[in-house]
Amino acid sequence: MSGPILLANVGRPDSASLAAYRAAGGYEGVRRALKDLQPAGVIDEVKKAGLRGRGGAGFPTGMKWGFVPAQSPKARYFVCNADESEPGTFKDRLLMERDPHQVLEGLIIGSYAIGARDAFIYVRGEFAPAHRALALAIDELRRDRLIGPKVLGTDYSLEIHLYKGAGAYICGEETALMESIEGKRGHPRLKPPFPAVEGLFGCPTNINNVETLANVPHILRRGAAWYAGIGREKNTGPKLYCLSGHLKRPGVVEAPLGVRLHELIFEHGGGLWRSGARLKAVIPGGSSVPVLRAEESDILMDFDSVARAGSLLGSAGVIVMDDRTCMVNALLNILKFYAHESCGQCTPCREGCHWMAKIVHRIEHGRGKEADIDLIDNVAGNIMGKTICPLGDAAAMPAQSFVRKFRDEFVDHVRRGACPFGNTQ
């Protein structure tokens, strides 16, 4: 991969405008899809490219598009999940604010591929600048007839509806997001039926993450073979990594899937922030994935390699912690987040997240017992896999990994009756 692909445009002046995007070859992918290919041909191209979903699960995008029935008496809908809110993740916001047309081009191509006449973008409520950039970009598209009736003079018509969330992490879960668009509480639905069969408004629906869609125009423009040559086998294409925590240069970095995590931390991220500090732990994929100890962290950052290391690539939100970090306090912060964001439908998650947060709170404040440490692990084990959606797992995975990998630190808190790092919050 020579030079950035997804971030090629973001540094340019006026990067969010249609004119700037077009000057860099923008909407040639839509032209090729609509003029030269049938919907099935578009899906085939994305399958051959090997693109896997960038929202966290890494599911093959072309295969997902293929699940939507090619003939349907009901309307079909295409949804862009722009509800980015996994702690440590800030790549989709950058793409929407600085290069919204790249995302919209992917949305148009995907909508054409599954035969959707209406597409929805659900932007997180806290992202006012991203919402503004997308609204302006959609107006430009309407004016230039890249959406609306008869796109590019073909028989294909598309309307794009821009939605704004209102503060609920759970709406990043695909079926909760659909409930939210329908004007209800963001309560995830039991699956099956899967969205491809019965999604938004009870109709076949496909949903993809912002970054996933940003990859699509490049596949159509430059071909599946070119795309498949980037990254590693079964983990193809460019990826955005979000670097945060104790780094000299935090930020969004573009590199192929399979880049070394230590290259991200020590080269792109500039190394550790405090002089003389040592790396203690890394969360590789947003706060919901298992933490890695420093000695486990020299791994390749692709879906399969991170899974082999016992964690998940997730949203590629890389949170770096040095040796002055209290792991009990860090886990407390994570658990308070999930306890607050549990939607309350399923008992194991609603009760379990709060209990785990309370137990870790008392350990951090010097009032814990040694039996509490195993209790956290036990409660987490009773949440995992026992809920409608993965939010419960998202709290249980960090809880188990922190307790198991940094057990000495939890024990130390209990025996001293205080936080050895002097935290009082």
Add this chain to the structure above:
Amino acid sequence: MIRPEIEKQIDALVARLPRPQAAMLPALHLIQDDLGHVPVPAREWLAGKLGVSPAAVEAVLSFYTLYRREPGGKYVLHVCSTLPCALRGCEQVFEYLEKILGVEAGGTTADGRFTLKRAECLGACDQAPVLQANGEFHERIAELNPETGAVSFERLEAILENLK
């Protein structure tokens, strides 16, 4: 209560969406942006407009944290409190704000200028610590010295000064 311009925008939403209830979230945003919060009569009005029960509106309003059922300060400050910001000093920022504003989380200053709230990850972790004032981002609002742990609040003071 609901101005004609707002009603017109809500009618347009209802007309272009597959179901009237799908206009719920955008309609609540429109009402709140106009009135500062969503008062009870507006909730009942919206229920009638969308053909749903008042309880259906209440259910949505009480679920999503950005909707306000009560009036708040002129500026609502959301201070990000999630892990990446916590690693870069957001707790010191929050304590500082509680002290100089004289309110705790959720409180509004006596002059009605500020409401102070904690926010979950605002998606600006590389610019930590961050806050939003009425939805607009303010980044790197304090400088935490990595070696001494001392925090400088100059930028935060300037931000507050500008929010008149």
